[in-house]
Amino acid sequence: MIDRGRLLGRIWLLGTLVFGAGGLVVNAVEGPPQYVQDEVYMEECGACHLAYAPDLLPVVSWQRVMSGLEDHFGDNAELDDETRAHITTYLDANGLDPGRPAKMSRLLRGLPEPPPIRITELPAFINMHYRIPIELERDELPEGFLAPCADCHKEAELGIYDAERLHPGYGPAVWDGKATEDE
Numbered sequence: 699m700i701d702r703g704r705l706l707g708r709i710w711l712l713g714t715l716v717f718g719a720g721g722l723v724v725n726a727v728e729g730p731p732q733y734v735q736d737e738v739y740m741e742e743c744g745a746c747h748l749a750y751a752p753d754l755l756p757v758v759s760w761q762r763v764m765s766g767l768e769d770h771f772g773d774n775a776e777l778d779d780e781t782r783a784h785i786t787t788y789l790d791a792n793g794l795d796p797g798r799p800a801k802m803s804r805l806l807r808g809l810p811e812p813p814p815i816r817i818t819e820l821p822a823f824i825n826m827h828y829r830i831p832i833e834l835e836r837d838e839l840p841e842g843f844l845a846p847c848a849d850c851h852k853e854a855e856l857g858i859y860d861a862e863r864l865h866p867g868y869g870p871a872v873w874d875g876k877a878t879e880d881e
Contacts, residue, residue: 736785743785753802757789759813764786804822
C-alpha cells in the first residue's frame with residue numbers, strides 16, 4: 699500500500715526541483731542588451747557619459763532633453779540637425795511610453811507633470827534607491843551621487859539594472875563604506 703503523504707511529498711519535491719531548475723536556466727540566460735542599441739546614440743551620448751538605456755526615461759522627458767542640448771546639465775552638447783534628428787527618433791522609439799511594454803515601465807509610476815529630465819528625479823527611481831542614504835547614514839546624498847549607474851550596476855551599459863545583479867558589495871567606487879563629507 700502506498701503512503702499518500704509520502705507520495706504527495708515526492709510529487710511536491712519533484713515539482714519544486716523542476717520549477718527551480720527552470721528558473722535557474724531562465725535567469726542564467728540574461729544575455730544581450732535589454733534595449734536596441736543605436737550606434738549613433740552610443741557614440742554621441744556615450745562620448746561624455748554612460749549612454750543611458752532609453753527606457754530609463756519617458757519619451758516626453760527625452761524630447762525635452764533633446765530640445766535643450768545647448769544647456770545639457772551645464773554643458774553644451776549641441777549636435778548637427780541630422781544627428782539630433784536620428785537620436786531623437788531613436789529615443790522616441792525606445793523611451794518609456796505608457797502604451798508600450800518595457801522592462802523598466804515601473805519608472806512611469808507616480809510621474810509628475812511634466813516628468814523630470816533627470817533619471818534620478820523620477821519618483822519610482824527614488825523609491826527604488828531609498829535605502830542608499832540610510833545605509834550610508836546620510837540625510838541626503840550629494841547631487842549626482844547616483845548618476846554613475848555602472849558604479850553599482852555592473853551591466854548598466856547593456857541596460858541591465860536588476861538589483862540582483864549589482865556589483866558584489868555594490869556602491870559607488872568612492873564609497874569606502876560611507877560617503878565622505880567633501881563630495
